[in-house]
Amino acid sequence: MSSETGPVAVDPTLRRRIEPHEFEVFFxxxxxxxxxxxxxxxxxxGRHSIWRHTSQNTNKHVEVNFIEKFxxxxxxxxxxxxxxxxxxxxxxxxxxxxxxxxxxxxxPHVTLFIYIARLYHHADPRNRQxxxxxxxxxxxxxxxxxxxxxxxxxNFVNYSPSNEAHWxxxxxxWVRLYVLELYCIILGLPPCLNILRRKQPQLTxxxxxxxxxxxxxxxxxxxWATGLK
Amino acid sequence: MSSETGPVAVDPTLRRRIEPHEFEVFFxxxxxxxxxxxxxxxxxxGRHSIWRHTSQNTNKHVEVNFIEKFxxxxxxxxxxxxxxxxxxxxxxxxxxxxxxxxxxxxxPHVTLFIYIARLYHHADPRNRQxxxxxxxxxxxxxxxxxxxxxxxxxNFVNYSPSNEAHWxxxxxxWVRLYVLELYCIILGLPPCLNILRRKQPQLTxxxxxxxxxxxxxxxxxxxWATGLK
Numbered sequence: 324m325s326s327e328t329g330p331v332a333v334d335p336t337l338r339r340r341i342e343p344h345e346f347e348v349f350f351x352x353x354x355x356x357x358x359x360x361x362x363x364x365x366x367x368x369g370r371h372s373i374w375r376h377t378s379q380n381t382n383k384h385v386e387v388n389f390i391e392k393f394x395x396x397x398x399x400x401x402x403x404x405x406x407x408x409x410x411x412x413x414x415x416x417x418x419x420x421x422x423x424x425x426x427x428x429x430x431p432h433v434t435l436f437i438y439i440a441r442l443y444h445h446a447d448p449r450n451r452q453x454x455x456x457x458x459x460x461x462x463x464x465x466x467x468x469x470x471x472x473x474x475x476x477x478n479f480v481n482y483s484p485s486n487e488a489h490w491x492x493x494x495x496x497w498v499r500l501y502v503l504e505l506y507c508i509i510l511g512l513p514p515c516l517n518i519l520r521r522k523q524p525q526l527t528x529x530x531x532x533x534x535x536x537x538x539x540x541x542x543x544x545x546x547w548a549t550g551l552k
Numbered sequence: 553m554s555s556e557t558g559p560v561a562v563d564p565t566l567r568r569r570i571e572p573h574e575f576e577v578f579f580x581x582x583x584x585x586x587x588x589x590x591x592x593x594x595x596x597x598g599r600h601s602i603w604r605h606t607s608q609n610t611n612k613h614v615e616v617n618f619i620e621k622f623x624x625x626x627x628x629x630x631x632x633x634x635x636x637x638x639x640x641x642x643x644x645x646x647x648x649x650x651x652x653x654x655x656x657x658x659x660p661h662v663t664l665f666i667y668i669a670r671l672y673h674h675a676d677p678r679n680r681q682x683x684x685x686x687x688x689x690x691x692x693x694x695x696x697x698x699x700x701x702x703x704x705x706x707n708f709v710n711y712s713p714s715n716e717a718h719w720x721x722x723x724x725x726w727v728r729l730y731v732l733e734l735y736c737i738i739l740g741l742p743p744c745l746n747i748l749r750r751k752q753p754q755l756t757x758x759x760x761x762x763x764x765x766x767x768x769x770x771x772x773x774x775x776w777a778t779g780l781k
Contacts, residue, residue, distance in 0.1 A: 366767070366768075404768060405768075406767075406768050406769070408772050434768055434769050436771050436772055438773070463771045465771065465773060468773075470773060470776055470777065471773060474772075474776065538595070538635075539595075539633060539634075539635050539663055540635070540663050542665050542692045542694070543637050543665055543703075544667070544694060544697075544699060544700060547699055547703065548699065
């Protein structure tokens with residue numbers, strides 16, 4: 324820092340911000356990434372302070388890392404009210420869903436909202452049941468749309484001043500495919516989305532296979548939005 | 553019909569179609585209408601035939617009229633599979649919700665989706681509980697958006713050929729207000745939306761009163777969409 328101009332004020336939120344190119348690939352619904360990125364905010368009941376930070380997988384899944392950090396780092400009395408919002412690049416696996424459900428049963432006044440960019444091995448019955456159990460224990464699970472991407476960009480990404488509104492716009496179709504499959508999971512229907520990955524060139528394909536049970540039970544507006552009715 | 557040109561083919565769907573001006577006012581989220589209009593379609597399991605019709609209140613509410621017509625007009629064996637989609641201008645009252653829940657328990661293979669333009673006396677605890685009971689019995693309840701208005705226009709309204717894409721576009725804000733209040737109902741939160749009506753000139757006002765329980769438990773994306781966070 325040059326002494327003539329005096330100390331430069333450092334943005335205190337920088338510590339938690341990821342780089343634009345990281346956000347772009349981590350949360351791209353077409354990318355079948357290895358890592359999982361978690362952007363989270365905690366809104367403490369009553370006080371209007373919001374606490375934000377980011378985290379990634381280590382040798383443990385990022386959801387487990389969060390729970391361990393959250394419950395050990397600060398004394399957290401089971402009666403504390405707060406709402407926690409997660410922006411996850413992959414949805415929780417079956418095991419992590421169990422850990423989250425168990426965590427929420429210990430802290431009944433915590434409300435958890437999870438926004439996900441992609442469904443993690445969505446055909447695996449353990450992952451499907453885990454997501455259903457989360458929802459029955461009161462967790463809101465939604466697929467990230469452009470609105471959430473914009474919110475994450477403004478609050479978690481180290482964007483340059485002229486790029487405040489230039490968060491990545493992903494193809495709507497992929498978002499709708501995941502919304503469709505999430506509904507199948509919630510309703511206990513068989514998977515309808517199949518994702519195939521070709522290494523060279525890097526291309527992700529999908530196929531949709533709807534059975535009569537899908538047509539019978541999926542809400543019309545979901546089928547319309549995906550152009551399937 | 554003029555004999556030279558031969559019989560004019562009459563559109564067989566005309567019988568069920570309402571007039572454009574009727575649709576426009578019946579389903580306007582700002583209009584606190586007296587009547588309730590129901591546009592419905594029945595998709596019989598297996599067969600790809602869809603049966604559509606419209607109905608209104610008489611001395612009985614339109615939901616009760618539908619159930620009586622549906623179960624008495626044709627022999628309908630409790631094992632029949634079909635999905636029924638309702639487009640209702642007002643959401644069901646508490647009593648109608650009970651009648652619907654009872655109907656669905658008698659016909660367990662019927663799936664019901666309800667899209668509503670407005671919430672009927674949403675502050676009344678009986679109506680709020682009725683909607684929650686419908687959802688717990690597996691009914692999907694959604695507020696009508698532009699996508700559903702367009703679908704209704706094409707399938708239930710007697711539009712003139714040049715007007716196929718000219719269905720009424722209602723202010724997004726009102727749709728979001730009802731989405732917000734429906735979430736409060738689903739989560740068992742107190743009402744936050746208050747609607748006031750001034751006779752001359754005909755104006756509808758609203759106020760929103762959010763308490764800390766709303767901020768704690770309403771999903772962020774709902775608050776963002778209504779500009780409340």
